[in-house]
Amino acid sequence: xxxxxxxxxxxxxxxxxxxxxxxxxxxxxxxxxxxxxxxxxxxxxxxxxxxxxxxxxxxxxxxxxxxxxxxxxxxxxxxxxxxxxxxxxxxxxxxxxxxxxxxxxxxxxxxxxxxxxxxxxxxxxxxxxxxxxxxxxxxxxxxxxxxxxxxxxxxxxxxxxxxxxxxxxxxxxxxxxxxxxxxxxxxxxxxxxxxxxxxxxxxxxxxxxxxxxxxxxxxxxxxxxxxxxxxxxxxxxxxxxxxxxxxxxxxxxxxxxxxxxxxxxx
Numbered sequence: 001x002x003x004x005x006x007x008x009x010x011x012x013x014x015x016x017x018x019x020x021x022x023x024x025x026x027x028x029x030x031x032x033x034x035x036x037x038x039x040x041x042x043x044x045x046x047x048x049x050x051x052x053x054x055x056x057x058x059x060x061x062x063x064x065x066x067x068x069x070x071x072x073x074x075x076x077x078x079x080x081x082x083x084x085x086x087x088x089x090x091x092x093x094x095x096x097x098x099x100x101x102x103x104x105x106x107x108x109x110x111x112x113x114x115x116x117x118x119x120x121x122x123x124x125x126x127x128x129x130x131x132x133x134x135x136x137x138x139x140x141x142x143x144x145x146x147x148x149x150x151x152x153x154x155x156x157x158x159x160x161x162x163x164x165x166x167x168x169x170x171x172x173x174x175x176x177x178x179x180x181x182x183x184x185x186x187x188x189x190x191x192x193x194x195x196x197x198x199x200x201x202x203x204x205x206x207x208x209x210x211x212x213x214x215x216x217x218x219x220x221x222x223x224x225x226x227x228x229x230x231x232x233x234x235x236x237x238x239x240x241x242x243x244x245x246x247x248x249x250x251x252x253x254x255x256x257x258x259x260x261x262x263x264x265x266x
Contacts, residue, residue, distance in 0.1 A: 020055040086149055089126075146217070
């Protein structure tokens with residue numbers, strides 16, 4: 001890449017609850033598939049670590065936001081831990097008011113420091129209760145529960161949050177969680193890796209389909225019911241490598257295009 005970045009570009013930090021929040025079993029938070037995965041498959045984590053404490057942001061929110069301000073960040077994109085606000089994954093299972101307060105306090109502190117809050121609704125941490133009930137994103141049932149969760153977040157936080165992401169890197173979640181089994185929930189075919197359950201040839205596509213349906217229903221909901229009053233934007237976050245043909249042949253060109261479609265064609 002050559003030239004200069006636009007002056008309007010943000011200095012942005014993006015984090016996943018497992019990486020930084022900590023307090024995995026405190027203040028009413030429900031279990032996520034990552035809590036289960038790190039506890040039952042430590043051999044799949046390079047240093048056998050968990051997210052139980054992580055960076056302990058949960059207990060050091062103000063100090064860490066002060067550091068963000070000090071280094072000049074304009075925006076903080078963080079993920080709501082679904083099971084921290086809805087421990088059972090469903091509205092019918094009850095709301096964890098302590099979890100809601102944590103995110104409200106976080107948003108308010110960011111705004112007080114002049115840092116724009118951006119929320120990711122899902123970053124790979126399906127509530128374990130939904131995984132136990134119907135296998136999480138392998139089931140069409142996840143779409144309605146995701147809709148309810150998204151609407152809860154729009155209602156609770158949308159008056160102050162103007163940038164929303166429905167899913168972070170759905171391509172990675174569906175492939176590593178369901179094709180290679182290297183991340184939660186750790187499913188794959190036996191010929192691929194050390195997984196107890198899974199089908200690497202089918203399940204990643206089922207998960208991808210249900211993610212896209214969930215994304216669509218959340219975006220439709222936001223645009224039709226909340227965008228006019230809250231004046232925000234909503235989208236999805238996809239990461240990819242950029243593929244180029246190795247050889248100047250039709251076959252090589254098609255291979256590069258196909259690889260890009262699989263990674264980025266969401």
